[in-house]
Amino acid sequence: MYADIIIDITHEKLDKIFQYSIPSDLDGVLQIGMEVIVPFGRSNRETKGYVVGFSQTTEYDAAKIKEVLCIAKDSVAIESRLVNLAAWMKDYYGGTMIQALKTVIPIKKQEKARKKRYIRLCVDVEAGRQRLEHYLHLNQKARARLLAALLDEPRQEYELVTKKLNVTRTVVRALEEQGIVSLESEQVLRNPVRHKSRREEIPEYTKEQQHAIEQFWEDYSQGIRRTYLVYGVTGSGKTEVYMEMIARVLDEGRQAIVLIPEIALTYQTVMRFYGRFGDRVSILNSRMSQGERYDQMERVKAGEVDVMIGPRSALFTPFPRLGLIVIDEEHETSYKSEQAPRYHARETAIRRAGTEDASVVLGSATPSLESFYACKKGDFQILELKKRAGAGELPAVYVVDMRKEMKAGNRSIISDRLKNLIKARLERHEQIMLFLNRRGYAGFVSCRSCGYVVKCPHCDVSLSSHRNGKLVCHYCGHEEAQITVCPSCGSQYIGGFRAGTQQIEELAARQFPGARILRMDLDTTRTKDGHEKILEAFASEEADILIGTQMIVKGHDFPNVTLVGILAADMSLYSNDYRAGERTFQLLTQAAGRAGRGRSRGEVVIQTYSPEHYSIEMAAAQDYEGFYDAEMKYRELMGYPPVEQLLAVLMTGPLEELLDTAARYLKDFAVRLDKNRQLQIVGPASPYVGKVNDVYRRVLYLKGADYKLLIEVKNRMEQYIEINEGFKTMRIQFDFNPMNIF
Numbered sequence: 047m048y049a050d051i052i053i054d055i056t057h058e059k060l061d062k063i064f065q066y067s068i069p070s071d072l073d074g075v076l077q078i079g080m081e082v083i084v085p086f087g088r089s090n091r092e093t094k095g096y097v098v099g100f101s102q103t104t105e106y107d108a109a110k111i112k113e114v115l116c117i118a119k120d121s122v123a124i125e126s127r128l129v130n131l132a133a134w135m136k137d138y139y140g141g142t143m144i145q146a147l148k149t150v151i152p153i154k155k156q157e158k159a160r161k162k163r164y165i166r167l168c169v170d171v172e173a174g175r176q177r178l179e180h181y182l183h184l185n186q187k188a189r190a191r192l193l194a195a196l197l198d199e200p201r202q203e204y205e206l207v208t209k210k211l212n213v214t215r216t217v218v219r220a221l222e223e224q225g226i227v228s229l230e231s232e233q234v235l236r237n238p239v240r241h242k243s244r245r246e247e248i249p250e251y252t253k254e255q256q257h258a259i260e261q262f263w264e265d266y267s268q269g270i271r272r273t274y275l276v277y278g279v280t281g282s283g284k285t286e287v288y289m290e291m292i293a294r295v296l297d298e299g300r301q302a303i304v305l306i307p308e309i310a311l312t313y314q315t316v317m318r319f320y321g322r323f324g325d326r327v328s329i330l331n332s333r334m335s336q337g338e339r340y341d342q343m344e345r346v347k348a349g350e351v352d353v354m355i356g357p358r359s360a361l362f363t364p365f366p367r368l369g370l371i372v373i374d375e376e377h378e379t380s381y382k383s384e385q386a387p388r389y390h391a392r393e394t395a396i397r398r399a400g401t402e403d404a405s406v407v408l409g410s411a412t413p414s415l416e417s418f419y420a421c422k423k424g425d426f427q428i429l430e431l432k433k434r435a436g437a438g439e440l441p442a443v444y445v446v447d448m449r450k451e452m453k454a455g456n457r458s459i460i461s462d463r464l465k466n467l468i469k470a471r472l473e474r475h476e477q478i479m480l481f482l483n484r485r486g487y488a489g490f491v492s493c494r495s496c497g498y499v500v501k502c503p504h505c506d507v508s509l510s511s512h513r514n515g516k517l518v519c520h521y522c523g524h525e526e527a528q529i530t531v532c533p534s535c536g537s538q539y540i541g542g543f544r545a546g547t548q549q550i551e552e553l554a555a556r557q558f559p560g561a562r563i564l565r566m567d568l569d570t571t572r573t574k575d576g577h578e579k580i581l582e583a584f585a586s587e588e589a590d591i592l593i594g595t596q597m598i599v600k601g602h603d604f605p606n607v608t609l610v611g612i613l614a615a616d617m618s619l620y621s622n623d624y625r626a627g628e629r630t631f632q633l634l635t636q637a638a639g640r641a642g643r644g645r646s647r648g649e650v651v652i653q654t655y656s657p658e659h660y661s662i663e664m665a666a667a668q669d670y671e672g673f674y675d676a677e678m679k680y681r682e683l684m685g686y687p688p689v690e691q692l693l694a695v696l697m698t699g700p701l702e703e704l705l706d707t708a709a710r711y712l713k714d715f716a717v718r719l720d721k722n723r724q725l726q727i728v729g730p731a732s733p734y735v736g737k738v739n740d741v742y743r744r745v746l747y748l749k750g751a752d753y754k755l756l757i758e759v760k761n762r763m764e765q766y767i768e769i770n771e772g773f774k775t776m777r778i779q780f781d782f783n784p785m786n787i788f
Contacts (some may be wrong), residue, residue: 050099078126081118125364140780141386150362163204164230167196177563188217199710258429270633276409278431280639283407300369304355307378330356371395376408380500382785412632419688441641441648443666462650476608481637483617495537497655500622508620523731566594610641615654634665687783694784695746699776702742725750
């Protein structure tokens, strides 16, 4: 037998399978996914690699094939199904096989096990009492204390007993030598869920919730596996629907993965799932220690975990009987990887589910256009929740035109209406959330007097302000000179947005003295439990106002929040991205959905310089389908996803002239491949930041209706790059339907 091995080198030229013979001591031991040490190259340098398959034959001279040296120390085997998933990711998204393998490996190496020690009484009660009298007679008080405790409870934790009874290791050893006690140890798997919540009662479902659950279960119980979209307004009880679906799948002896978009959502989500499923729930996220992450995989292998919750990487939990994958807030951009392979969790989950006889449930109040488009085509099945669960109503939403505020003399970022509503809430001891929409703030230039935004005449995205005094389009490379006076109204109040969460916190403290304020952003959540501590404090009503960026408006449920203020709603609306309108609508609708989730109806204030934009109007009306129709007309007109597909070729290199030449060659090659003129090729252009750490960056876009054609072009371009020496000094990545501008 020969082992097919991928060498642990990310260079594309070595991204192929090498065969090694299997020594007798490893025969029957090696498994697909294992990390091994092999001799590589002319110097036989010891190198790590991954076993991706086995063969009984070889195309090479068997006498010249090298032998696997050993299994890598502390390696963690990847499940063979995840290896196959990695191969699909490599073909579908580009990059190297080794990059794909490292993506699907949840844990890179074994961690040192945590042990818990116990002291056990080894003699019967009668013998123990006789020995206790002997110790007391000899005035050996420490030995007597230890033995008396063990007579009450024969097995106790070592650390607890020694501290509580003030007993030294010498005393324990003396009793051990006399055969009275023995020391035992067992491995303790670290559990990251520290706060056990009370048992959650199974709710009485609304008719809409019950219909969604039964529709899913009717298919599942008949062996039909589909992708579903639970499309429900904020507060409609989507999480309860997920939990009931999972409970039924678990009753069949299967397991479930629940993906959430951000670590900030982990705390509340886990507490709810823990209340329903107890210790069978675990989590994975990047804030956990390597030991905690490793132990969760050990718990999975031991069959102790049935439900894994976490961001994107939790998708690769090696469950042997996976039955359901839930992707909550499926519209979120964090489900798209920014590292090669640039996979999307939604597509990858559907692929994994398809190979493991599992279903996929997507959920959102503001679905991605891709998912809603798939429902319209019949690829996904939609399950609708049109009403809030319980007696809750959707909040009242007010749109404040900040141009009028400025004309009235208010140059503060907080409008008069929002200020008055905040004061009223503080008097009633209700809570307020202030959301600063910072996404996309760095790029566009706008006028505070009339709301005019400088846009590209060719691509219908905003131009970005560069430090060289130019306004640049990141899609086609169009450039204009920087402006200091608004060409629409002549105002000098034109430029970028500068306020941040810290400035908002200081302003709120001045305007509302005595209010207890919490701020949640990257600075305040850097520590391991940063998100959890802030959210727990706000949930316990230890603060009146929570100020933050988009991490505070996604999926959280605070019943006492009756007012949400959205500051600078335009920030994401005019970012240099074709998804700007979609992201703005989603953020504003999700932010508005945090208000009035308890008994009192909520109110929302959206502050904007563009109140007439359809994204703002539809968000204020909570009208997703109206927004979808308007946005799809724009996408059809411009040829953007999901109507057409978009491939971004991202190029970086240390020499600008060489990079520009390579980019032109790659574009010319793409043009030659497109014999039937089915693609639109745009660029190459310089992105917002054209150089980082003396490395230059360029991007090339290919648009077309046929996704398979784009994959074929990507594969041919990868081959072209591999055989041409000129690309050696460059890094080139492929990104399908990119979520973020490069």
